Amino acid sequence: MGRNTALFEENPELEVKAVFEDLQRRYLGRFNAGQLRTLQRRVKSWRAEAGPGKEVYFDQACEPGERAQSDFTCMNKLGVTIQGQPLKHMPLRSGIL
Numbered sequence: 001m002g003r004n005t006a007l008f009e010e011n012p013e014l015e016v017k018a019v020f021e022d023l024q025r026r027y028l029g030r031f032n033a034g035q036l037r038t039l040q041r042r043v044k045s046w047r048a049e050a051g052p053g054k055e056v057y058f059d060q061a062c063e064p065g066e067r068a069q070s071d072f073t074c075m076n077k078l079g080v081t082i083q084g085q086p087l088k089h090m091p092l093r094s095g096i097l
Contacts, residue, residue: 005046005050007019008043008047012047012051012052015035015051016040016043017036019039020035020036020039023077024094026040028062030061031041036070064096065096067094067096068094068095069094069095070092070093070095071092071093071094072088072090072091072092073090073091073093074090075089075090075091076089076090
């Protein structure tokens with residue numbers, strides 16, 4: 001793919017058709033419409049071998065009420081006082097997933 005590799009590395013969201021149409025505008029008469037599919041196959045192959053990594057997603061299946069999540073939040077910086085004495089508190093927030 002040569003020079004166009006850098007273009008796809010810097011902008012992985014680019015669509016091949018848009019790049020091909022840009023090439024046709026810049027180099028009139030050099031690329032015919034039948035070459036679009038060839039470029040699409042080459043870019044697809046390049047993306048599979050050397051392109052940006054894909055986000056990995058692991059589906060999590062859990063029954064309601066089976067798991068819980070908890071979070072302590074330090075709130076000492078709020079300056080809460082009781083009868084003039086600073087209240088050092090760290091409330092617990094929890095929820096069932």
